[in-house]
Amino acid sequence: MGPRSEYDRILQKQALLCANFSDSIDKTAPFAIEWEPITKTPRRGPLFFCDEFRCHAAHFSGVAKGWCAIMKIHSGFRRTGNSAALVLSVVCAFVLASQCADAQPAPAPAQPASIGKTAQPAPKSSAAWPWTDRSLSAGRRADLVIQEMTLDEKIVLMHGVNALKGTVDTGFDWAAEPNEYVGVVPPIKRLGIPSLKLADGRAGVGNKARDITLLPAPIAAASSWDTGLLNEYGRVLGEEQWGKGTNVALGPSIDVVRVPEWGRSFESYGEDPFFNGQMAAAEIKGIQSQGPIADANMYLTMNQESDRFRADSVVDERTLQEIYLPPFEASVKDGHVGTFMCAYVKTNGVYSCENAHILRDLLKTQLKFDGWVMSDWGATHSTADCANNGLDQQMPDDTFYGAALKKAVVDGKVSIATIDDHVRRILVPMFRQGLFDKAQPGKWSSNVRSPQHDRFSRSVAEQGTILLKNAGGLLPLQAGAAIAVIGAAGDKAPKIEGGGSSEVIAPYTVSPLEGIRKRAGAGVQITYADGSDLAQAAKTAGAAQLAMVFVNTDETEGDDRPDLVLPGKQDALIAAVAAANKQTIVVLDTGGPVLMPWADQVAGIVEAWYPGQEDGNAIASIVYGDVNPSAKLPLSFPRTAAEIPTATKQQWPGIDGHSVYSEGLNVGYRWYDATGTQPLFPFGFGLSYTSFQISHLVVEPAKLELGSGATGKITVRVDVTNTGKRKGAEVVEVYVGHPPENGEPPHQLRAFGKVQLEPGQTKPVTLELDERSFSTFDVMKGRWIVRAGSYEILAGDSSRDLPLHSIITVGHSLSR
Ligand code: BGC
Numbered sequence: 001m002g003p004r005s006e007y008d009r010i011l012q013k014q015a016l017l018c019a020n021f022s023d024s025i026d027k028t029a030p031f032a033i034e035w036e037p038i039t040k041t042p043r044r045g046p047l048f049f050c051d052e053f054r055c056h057a058a059h060f061s062g063v064a065k066g067w068c069a070i071m072k073i074h075s076g077f078r079r080t081g082n083s084a085a086l087v088l089s090v091v092c093a094f095v096l097a098s099q100c101a102d103a104q105p106a107p108a109p110a111q112p113a114s115i116g117k118t119a120q121p122a123p124k125s126s127a128a129w130p131w132t133d134r135s136l137s138a139g140r141r142a143d144l145v146i147q148e149m150t151l152d153e154k155i156v157l158m159h160g161v162n163a164l165k166g167t168v169d170t171g172f173d174w175a176a177e178p179n180e181y182v183g184v185v186p187p188i189k190r191l192g193i194p195s196l197k198l199a200d201g202r203a204g205v206g207n208k209a210r211d212i213t214l215l216p217a218p219i220a221a222a223s224s225w226d227t228g229l230l231n232e233y234g235r236v237l238g239e240e241q242w243g244k245g246t247n248v249a250l251g252p253s254i255d256v257v258r259v260p261e262w263g264r265s266f267e268s269y270g271e272d273p274f275f276n277g278q279m280a281a282a283e284i285k286g287i288q289s290q291g292p293i294a295d296a297n298m299y300l301t302m303n304q305e306s307d308r309f310r311a312d313s314v315v316d317e318r319t320l321q322e323i324y325l326p327p328f329e330a331s332v333k334d335g336h337v338g339t340f341m342c343a344y345v346k347t348n349g350v351y352s353c354e355n356a357h358i359l360r361d362l363l364k365t366q367l368k369f370d371g372w373v374m375s376d377w378g379a380t381h382s383t384a385d386c387a388n389n390g391l392d393q394q395m396p397d398d399t400f401y402g403a404a405l406k407k408a409v410v411d412g413k414v415s416i417a418t419i420d421d422h423v424r425r426i427l428v429p430m431f432r433q434g435l436f437d438k439a440q441p442g443k444w445s446s447n448v449r450s451p452q453h454d455r456f457s458r459s460v461a462e463q464g465t466i467l468l469k470n471a472g473g474l475l476p477l478q479a480g481a482a483i484a485v486i487g488a489a490g491d492k493a494p495k496i497e498g499g500g501s502s503e504v505i506a507p508y509t510v511s512p513l514e515g516i517r518k519r520a521g522a523g524v525q526i527t528y529a530d531g532s533d534l535a536q537a538a539k540t541a542g543a544a545q546l547a548m549v550f551v552n553t554d555e556t557e558g559d560d561r562p563d564l565v566l567p568g569k570q571d572a573l574i575a576a577v578a579a580a581n582k583q584t585i586v587v588l589d590t591g592g593p594v595l596m597p598w599a600d601q602v603a604g605i606v607e608a609w610y611p612g613q614e615d616g617n618a619i620a621s622i623v624y625g626d627v628n629p630s631a632k633l634p635l636s637f638p639r640t641a642a643e644i645p646t647a648t649k650q651q652w653p654g655i656d657g658h659s660v661y662s663e664g665l666n667v668g669y670r671w672y673d674a675t676g677t678q679p680l681f682p683f684g685f686g687l688s689y690t691s692f693q694i695s696h697l698v699v700e701p702a703k704l705e706l707g708s709g710a711t712g713k714i715t716v717r718v719d720v721t722n723t724g725k726r727k728g729a730e731v732v733e734v735y736v737g738h739p740p741e742n743g744e745p746p747h748q749l750r751a752f753g754k755v756q757l758e759p760g761q762t763k764p765v766t767l768e769l770d771e772r773s774f775s776t777f778d779v780m781k782g783r784w785i786v787r788a789g790s791y792e793i794l795a796g797d798s799s800r801d802l803p804l805h806s807i808i809t810v811g812h813s814l815s816r
Pocket of ligand 1 (some may be wrong): 557
């Protein structure tokens with residue numbers, strides 16, 4: 001047995017003893033058991049014993065260290081009620097106090113030169129840490145720390161750990177900082193590297209956190225078409241995460257909704273790559289402005305939940321570049337996001353977290369992303385392939401990135417340069433975000449709620465609720481009208497959020513019945529039927545002036561919906577109520593589109609999404625007209641099950657594990673337009689209680705100048721007039737149509753802007769189109785190209801209502 005394997009054997013034994021020992025103690029005890037680094041030079045006899053049972057070496061010195069450690073062990077044994085262990089602890093105290101405290105480690109065994117530092121020198125004072133110099137760049141500071149790190153310390157940064165399961169003592173006090181975060185990387189106190197504490201949070205702090213705010217689902221926020229609102233959404237999330245001690249906030253989810261049945265569409269922003277990119281950048285900036293690093297997810301082609309741990313997205317390169325990559329590109333270039341989460345699925349046969357093309361070629365080389373990629377929970381499938389192909393950090397444990405990674409380095413399968421690159425990518429955003437420079441006072445138990453956040457939650461629900469149908473101007477409601485509220489979601493079981501890792505414990509819920517009753521005021525007849533008995537529901541509806549039926553879908557991570565039909569008897573409920581009362585309004589609490597066979601039978605349709613804790617107050621504001629609806633669909637609603645872009649089994653959920661993206665670029669409204677299919681409600685559509693006119697389209701210059709010295713930009717200007725009697729907001733949508741030879745979908749969203757208008761008021765709206773608006777991805781050249789030709793600029797208020805047209809020309813081609 002050579003020195004290396006002898007060393008490994010002893011280390012393994014130490015690690016095992018530590019693990020067994022920690023298993024035998026009461027894990028809820030408020031004390032810490034922290035083991036010496038397993039890389040520490042092993043000793044023999046009583047000193048070896050010391051190594052296994054010595055605690056808190058980093059925090060104490062001399063006899064105090066030994067004594068303190070023993071008191072902790074002792075109190076641990078006492079809690080287990082094991083009296084034999086008490087005796088052992090006394091012996092342990094004697095040994096430690098007399099020998100361990102002052103013991104000097106023996107010289108380290110020889111290590112291959114290539115794996116870098118392995119011995120851990122004593123902690124330096126922070127004054128001696130050059131990386132604390134804030135005047136240096138994040139990259140320089142990262143390089144300075146890396147120079148001091150041992151291989152074990154580097155590996156510590158590259159994976160998460162579970163409470164009491166850490167095998168490397170980094171000075172982390174597990175007891176003082178209980179692991180309620182969904183992912184933790186312990187601090188390396190010797191070098192002043194702070195811990196990473198990760199928590200879910202797409203619509204509020206998740207992972208069963210209490211005393212937080214439940215915001216409406218991201219799809220609702222995105223329906224505002226207001227990047228300012230998304231920025232504020234991110235700020236509120238970021239502030240609450242930071243207040244909870246989180247410094248890596250897992251969100252936003254930014255994948256394009258390709259399949260309308262996708263179980264996580266409520267977590268995303270919708271079906272357009274440009275739109276999702278704008279929303280993502282705004283939200284990320286908001287989150288990161290409050291302290292935490294944002295983690296945009298899920299990278300890449302995570303577009304279905306069916307078979308998600310095995311599913312293979314078969315997608316051509318151009319589609320990957322033009323449809324699925326842009327939200328991530330905007331997150332890097334505009335959002336300056338610190339980290340991404342690679343997905344469960346495979347892209348073209350290779351798991352996302354070991355896919356060299358998507359991680360290295362696209363993300364790190366093409367997009368120049370200099371932060372880190374962490375795996376989704378359980379999405380790591382290998383050690384060397386992941387490490388060599390671009391995965392920087394395994395979450396939530398060390399199955400592949402702990403001992404196995406160290407072995408891969410020792411065996412020469414992963415180079416130290418590769419390890420250093422991963423570590424640098426983790427450290428750079430940490431420095432950039434100031435995690436080394438500012439204290440993180442938050443605790444998981446902190447109450448981070450505030451009246452402002454409650455108000456904001458309501459405002460997002462109001463700004464995100466879409467008026468889809470309003471026959472005869474039934475809405476807004478007349479004061480005093482007798483209303484029948486029908487359906488489980490109306491009161492008995494309000495559907496305020498989607499399921500899975502984004503789930504949040506709402507501090508309270510205002511049901512629609514409560515909200516409407518409060519708004520209607522005393523003396524107004526507001527009745528309720530939960531809808532379980534159709535005849536009873538119809539009777540209740542028939543006895544009122546108008547009926548509001550609340551229906552919902554139960555969407556969650558881990559499951560796609562089987563189809564777009566409202567579950568259970570909800571279609572029948574609507575039909576029964578509509579037959580009893582012509583003045584029926586359907587309110588949808590869904591995370592994505594549903595089929596509406598009853599659409600012609602009802603007077604009103606409102607998409608309220610998953611509206612969060614303020615559900616009832618928000619819907620009351622909308623239906624009574626306190627807030628004029630101004631939201632628009634961020635995805636298309638189909639007319640029938642067959643008329644969707646991914647209707648074949650091969651496309652979704654896939655055959656033999658392969659989901660073929662045969663619709664190519666024709667995702668969402670692009671497909672409806674390309675195939676001449678009429679959706680029930682198109683992308684970009686939404687009504688208001690007032691009316692608007694968009695006019696006077698001016699596009700300048702009429703010729704796109706490219707190349708050096710040219711801006712590569714086109715300015716689009718329109719006038720928007722409020723032609724109705726109420727104050728309201730309108731979204732101007734600008735689409736670009738390519739010349740047919742470019743092979744693009746008929747027209748694609750490239751700019752939008754929202755404007756508030758008083759009745760009769762006109763305001764100009766100026767938007768900008770950049771070079772990318774006129775580009776296609778050339779797969780042979782591997783780059784974006786602007787081709788010469790005539791391009792159509794279309795402006796209006798939905799993807800299907802674009803009355804204003806103009807043409808610009810591109811004189812010569814340019815590739816980037
Ligand atoms: C989800 C991620 C989430 C993680 C941690 C996974 O199942 O896909 O979005 O962040 O769990 O909860």
